[in-house]
Amino acid sequence: MTGKNLKMLGALALLALALTGCGSDSTPSPTAVVDTAPPAVPADVNGVTYSNTVQLEWAANTTDADLAGYKVYRVSGERVAALTAVAQVENYYTDTNPSQGSNDYRVTSVDVNGNESAYEAVQVTVDDDFGPYHPDTP
Numbered sequence: 490m491t492g493k494n495l496k497m498l499g500a501l502a503l504l505a506l507a508l509t510g511c512g513s514d515s516t517p518s519p520t521a522v523v524d525t526a527p528p529a530v531p532a533d534v535n536g537v538t539y540s541n542t543v544q545l546e547w548a549a550n551t552t553d554a555d556l557a558g559y560k561v562y563r564v565s566g567e568r569v570a571a572l573t574a575v576a577q578v579e580n581y582y583t584d585t586n587p588s589q590g591s592n593d594y595r596v597t598s599v600d601v602n603g604n605e606s607a608y609e610a611v612q613v614t615v616d617d618d619f620g621p622y623h624p625d626t627p
Contacts, residue, residue: 527606528553528598531580536594536613538587543613546581547596555600562608564593587615 533548550556558576562569563584572584576599584592592615595608 524555524600524602525604527604528556528600530606531559531596531598531609534594534596534609534611536592536611538613538615541587541615543584543587543592543594543615544581545584545594545596545611545613547609549580550598553598553600555602557599557601560597560599560605562595562597563587564595564610569595587613589615 529550529552531547531550534545535547536543536545538544545561547559550559558578559573559580559582560576561572561582561584563572564570565588572582582596584594592613593610594613595610597608598606
């Protein structure tokens with residue numbers, strides 16, 4: 490082959506690389522895996538009244554390594570209000586301003602990617618005359 494033929498062959502090879510993407514810089518980049526799976530729903534959510542507050546607690550999530558924490562909501566009719574602005578790590582919450590009468594709460598789990606679980610609900614009744622918590626009082 491002459492120099493002219495090699496030059497022509499080189500140009501065709503470059504054209505072929507450009508059209509097929511088979512060059513050394515066309516190695517596919519690794520695809521990032523995005524976590525979209527929510528953590529487990531909080532379990533054993535319960536609440537009691539104590540001195541006109543509502544104390545909620547639930548079983549700690551031990552199954553999700555990427556758990557960021559929990560969010561607590563209070564439901565009033567169609568309105569759902571977040572009581573925790575961000576996920577908290579504790580598996581308990583004290584509502585210091587509950588409504589008199591029936592209070593509906595929802596607790597969710599949130600992971601580090603912002604995935605939020607379905608909720609577990611509990612209803613707690615606050616009575617004006619309830620006073621301090623007594624374990625033997627229903």
